[in-house]
Amino acid sequence: MKNIRINQPTVIYKILGDEAVLINYENGKYYWVEKIAASLLSSLEQGIYEIDSLGERLSNRYNIKGIDISKDINDFIEQLRAESLIVDDDNIISNSRPASESPNQPLEKLPYEKPILHVFDDMQELIKLDPVHEIDGRGWPHLMDK
Amino acid sequence: MPDENKRKTDPRFFFKTVYQKFQQAEKSTSHLSKCFFRIGDSTICFRFAGSGLKPQMLPAIEHMMVPANAQADLTICAFDTDTTKINIPDPPWSSTLERGTLPGYSDKRISTAFFIDSCILAMLNMDKHLAVYWIKNSKNLPYNERCFPARALLHWWFRHNKKQIAHAAAVGTPEGGILLAGKRGSGKSTTALSCLNTDLMYAGDDYILLSLNNPPRVYSLSSSAKLNPDSLKKLSLSMPRLGVREKINNKSIVFVNSHYPEKIISSFPLKAVFIPAITTREKTKLIEISPAKALLSIAPSTVIPLPGTDSRDFDYLGDLVSKVPNYIIELSNNAEEIADCIKVFLSKH
Numbered sequence: 001m002k003n004i005r006i007n008q009p010t011v012i013y014k015i016l017g018d019e020a021v022l023i024n025y026e027n028g029k030y031y032w033v034e035k036i037a038a039s040l041l042s043s044l045e046q047g048i049y050e051i052d053s054l055g056e057r058l059s060n061r062y063n064i065k066g067i068d069i070s071k072d073i074n075d076f077i078e079q080l081r082a083e084s085l086i087v088d089d090d091n092i093i094s095n096s097r098p099a100s101e102s103p104n105q106p107l108e109k110l111p112y113e114k115p116i117l118h119v120f121d122d123m124q125e126l127i128k129l130d131p132v133h134e135i136d137g138r139g140w141p142h143l144m145d146k
Numbered sequence: 147m148p149d150e151n152k153r154k155t156d157p158r159f160f161f162k163t164v165y166q167k168f169q170q171a172e173k174s175t176s177h178l179s180k181c182f183f184r185i186g187d188s189t190i191c192f193r194f195a196g197s198g199l200k201p202q203m204l205p206a207i208e209h210m211m212v213p214a215n216a217q218a219d220l221t222i223c224a225f226d227t228d229t230t231k232i233n234i235p236d237p238p239w240s241s242t243l244e245r246g247t248l249p250g251y252s253d254k255r256i257s258t259a260f261f262i263d264s265c266i267l268a269m270l271n272m273d274k275h276l277a278v279y280w281i282k283n284s285k286n287l288p289y290n291e292r293c294f295p296a297r298a299l300l301h302w303w304f305r306h307n308k309k310q311i312a313h314a315a316a317v318g319t320p321e322g323g324i325l326l327a328g329k330r331g332s333g334k335s336t337t338a339l340s341c342l343n344t345d346l347m348y349a350g351d352d353y354i355l356l357s358l359n360n361p362p363r364v365y366s367l368s369s370s371a372k373l374n375p376d377s378l379k380k381l382s383l384s385m386p387r388l389g390v391r392e393k394i395n396n397k398s399i400v401f402v403n404s405h406y407p408e409k410i411i412s413s414f415p416l417k418a419v420f421i422p423a424i425t426t427r428e429k430t431k432l433i434e435i436s437p438a439k440a441l442l443s444i445a446p447s448t449v450i451p452l453p454g455t456d457s458r459d460f461d462y463l464g465d466l467v468s469k470v471p472n473y474i475i476e477l478s479n480n481a482e483e484i485a486d487c488i489k490v491f492l493s494k495h
């Protein structure tokens with residue numbers, strides 16, 4: 001089983017309704033997602049870490065009308081991984097079903113749209129201005145020689 | 147000497163050492179002063195030793211100055227080595243500097259940041275309600291520290307006190323106002339300054355303070371504004387008192403309190419968040435957006451530049467945009483008409 005989790009604390013995120021905003025402190029980029037992509041993050045937040053379970057949960061939640069969404073989901077997860085927003089973690093234990101999801105009350109299925117990661121990089125210069133510095137034995141930290 | 151080394155690498159010990167150096171600096175110079183400011187619900191005392199920092203830090207915050215007999219909630223001891231000749235010891239830690247902060251040198255009660263470009267050390271000791279702010283050479287004080295002095299210390303202090311600093315402008319009246327949030331060049335400053343010619347008041351442009359009261363509130367933090375030459379030229383036509391303090395990187399720094407002191411407001415209830423968008427429209431238009439879209443505009447430029455931010459700051463801003471309506475304000479090219487649009491909105495909310 002392949003498990004993934006949000007790359008905290010390097011990545012901070014907030015889910016608001018069916019949208020989410022993420023910031024990656026490491027690269028200075030920030031991101032906006034909505035609908036199924038936000039649902040995926042919400043599932044991760046609720047402790048569903050297995051990729052297979054995530055796909056299954058989203059298939060149940062969205063009206064996929066016979067579409068095989070596994071490629072879309074895998075592509076999206078690959079994008080999240082490439083941006084270091086998620087990391088693989090096979091030591092983390094995934095919930096089989098979050099407490100908030102009741103098996104007796106099926107939710108109305110939502111229209112399916114391919115998940116898209118919207119990427120913004122206009123704040124990256126601020127991270128580049130003040131990157132990580134190793135402090136050595138020269139006393140106060142020094143700017144690295146360019 | 148393992149115990150001695152352990153003691154030296156204790157953040158509290160280093161804080162005490164730097165504070166003692168500040169006390170030495172106070173004894174070494176005749177340039178001493180204490181200034182008290184009411185910021186948010188806190189009274190903050192700046193104790194300056196040396197002549198280097200005070201004239202540079204005061205203009206942005208002097209509109210919040212209160213009488214010197216006030217009881218301080220937080221005291222910030224600010225000094226420099228070039229005018230006091232008192233240096234501080236090299237850091238005892240072996241660590242990595244990450245976006246200004248020293249992870250191994252901060253805990254729940256002590257926060258430490260070091261700004262490598264300007265050689266500024268900022269340390270806050272929450273147990274003692276005391277902070278030290280040291281710069282090696284005060285001539286190197288960066289413009290962003292002049293526009294919003296001791297930003298790291300105030301960010302930490304207010305977070306402990308359940309308030310949040312945000313990168314935004316704010317205009318309104320005592321009955322209520324709006325936040326103007328967005329990245330640089332989005333029209334935030336121009337819109338805020340356009341309101342100086344109306345009966346709307348100005349709380350800030352660069353950074354402001356927020357609280358999640360019911361309703362949420364905005365507090366002034368600084369009266370500085372940064373403008374590009376075109377915006378300043380346009381605004382100066384209708385606001386002849388607007389003067390430029392200095393120019394840095396093609397931006398002009400204006401301290402609004404120096405020119406329009408009667409237009410500064412210290413606080414108001416927050417009615418909405420506006421995200422400005424520059425357009426060629428003839429009439430300013432408001433378009434309601436989701437809280438997430440507003441968060442996308444306000445959070446990155448707040449949490450990325452400030453040292454020591456984390457998910458708590460992001461959550462705070464997320465909660466704020468969930469409590470008020472959020473709009474894109476499509477700006478016309480008529481400053482007066484933009485201000486009218488804001489006034490009409492506030493009269494209805």
